[in-house]
Amino acid sequence: MSRIRTLIDEATIASKVKELGKRITEAHRGHELVLVPVLKGSFVFAADLARAIDLPLSIEFFACRSYGDGTESSGVVQITYDLTKPIEGKHVIVVEDIVDTGLTMTYLMENLATRKPGSLELCALLHKPARTKVPVTIDHLGFTIEDVFVIGYGLDYGEKYRNLPYLGVLEPE
Ligand code: 5GP
Numbered sequence: 001m002s003r004i005r006t007l008i009d010e011a012t013i014a015s016k017v018k019e020l021g022k023r024i025t026e027a028h029r030g031h032e033l034v035l036v037p038v039l040k041g042s043f044v045f046a047a048d049l050a051r052a053i054d055l056p057l058s059i060e061f062f063a064c065r066s067y068g069d070g071t072e073s074s075g076v077v078q079i080t081y082d083l084t085k086p087i088e089g090k091h092v093i094v095v096e097d098i099v100d101t102g103l104t105m106t107y108l109m110e111n112l113a114t115r116k117p118g119s120l121e122l123c124a125l126l127h128k129p130a131r132t133k134v135p136v137t138i139d140h141l142g143f144t145i146e147d148v149f150v151i152g153y154g155l156d157y158g159e160k161y162r163n164l165p166y167l168g169v170l171e172p173e
Pocket residue numbers: 041066072073096097098099100101102103104105148149150151155156157
């Protein structure tokens with residue numbers, strides 16, 4: 001069994017998400033947005049973020065699988081669920097739970113850029129700069145964190161813990 005140490009509590013997450021929503025709203029005044037949550041990890045963050053943005057928007061999900069040795073992605077990414085509509089000329093904001101090595105997001109942003117969106121930005125809740133392999137521009141960032149494995153608020157360990165309302169770290173008893 002493991003103990004869960006709270007890394008970022010519910011209230012702190014809620015106020016950061018509101019702040020991100022406000023910043024995106026101000027930066028895109030007059031635009032209609034397409035939010036692209038990357039499944040599965042960002043489903044909770046995206047649900048809260050969407051409600052913090054005061055602009056007309058639509059949601060298009062995207063899912064990919066990143067091959068690796070279990071703990072680290074290799075940069076070889078397979079799209080397992082693609083957008084259902086073209087994004088040409090649209091103002092797109094990709095919503096990601098965490099940027100770790102940056103390999104997944106680099107692939108994904110390059111892939112979406114080929115579809116010629118009007119603008120393309122990345123909003124990530126968490127960033128672990130200590131693990132960067134490929135630098136990724138994060139236009140809207142929630143929190144920078146240390147090199148720990150995070151669970152909760154959508155993030156899993158073996159598909160569990162996604163429903164924890166806060167961000168935590170698993171620690172051995
Ligand atoms: P990257 O390609 O940036 O190394 O991988 C990013 C993906 O790895 C994230 O979208 C997430 O699915 C997974 N990941 C990276 N760090 C963590 C973490 O601390 N906790 C969890 N649950 N997943 C992580």
